[in-house]
Amino acid sequence: MYARILGLAAIAACLAMPVFAAVALSDAAGSYTISPAGSSIRFTIGKAGGGGFDGAFARFKGTIRIDNSDVGRSAVNLTIYPESVGTGQNRIDAFLRSDAVFDAANSPEIQFRSTSVKRTSDTTALVTGQLTARGKTFAEKFTAELGGLKGGTIKFHVTGKVLRSRYGMDVGTPIYSNVVNFDMTLTGKRG
């Protein structure tokens, strides 16, 4: 389907771009629930001297709503449970869950609520929203790229950079970078 969208896009670009956009959009419009199967939330933090530090959150939930008439009125809500963080090293996981980083016992949820969605191309959008972690809220930007639309399932590839120091998680800087690179695949099921 993705290929078909791109194929259509190429043709539509030659003919009448707005027509294609309207068609693809009406296809995608609707409300989706993020499904853990087919979704992943990964992050990487650079290390001094090269290399990086990878992790992922196993548990999260959320919704994606794509507005039929105005993409800008679309919305994304995402809740991540930091207790579910995994790096492949139990000691590091325990460290991340502790009050050194996420303080998962007292702040069990990390939340993202979009405030604006700006379309940047046929298949990409810039999503701005409020990210709340450990009781602190800041505006963050993520780039969402439509990865596919099939039946009632929509897939986005979402990337963005977050400065962890703002959320009281600056432990380990400058050995570990302050910049957390997020790489998410979010699969939504209609309804």
Added chain:
Amino acid sequence: MITNNTNRYGWAAIALHWLIALIFIGQFALGFIMVRIESQRTAFELIQLHKSFGFLLLGLVTLRIAWRLGNAAPALPRSVGALERRAAPLAHFALYAFQLALPLSGWALVSVSMLEIPSMPFNLFVMPNLPLAMSDAAESFWTEAHWYLAYAGIALVVLHALAALRHHFWLRDSVLVRMITPSSDQEME
């Protein structure tokens, strides 16, 4: 004088002795605390500080050994008995060995750790790891080695301090005083 002569230590040897003594004992205390502290954040930061001072210690000890080898070693006072005359160089050799082995075993420990936490002494630069294979088993081995060396090393330091105090208060000779007051030009022939 900066250098030693055959009777007395120069101020370079004296400064290195006390600076290393302070860091060595401080590192023992820091190591003891950092593995017992409850806050994971404070523990992490104290461990990085312990690593920083460990690398500083390794640098200072290397300098100290070079200085020791390139300088005259002051002779022991005549009053020192035959047994002590034989034991003292062995004790001092052991002290140098511990000063080297402790930071090196710590370096080995962070190098083989599966946590792969880079070493960044005082947040100034990245210290490369020793070329050793990482594994949980190697980490356990070096953790134990570092632990035993620390306790044996601090026991030797206590023995060394007691011997110095014995020289000063009981035997009333110059052994402790000459590690405090540097050699002077007047003594130079």
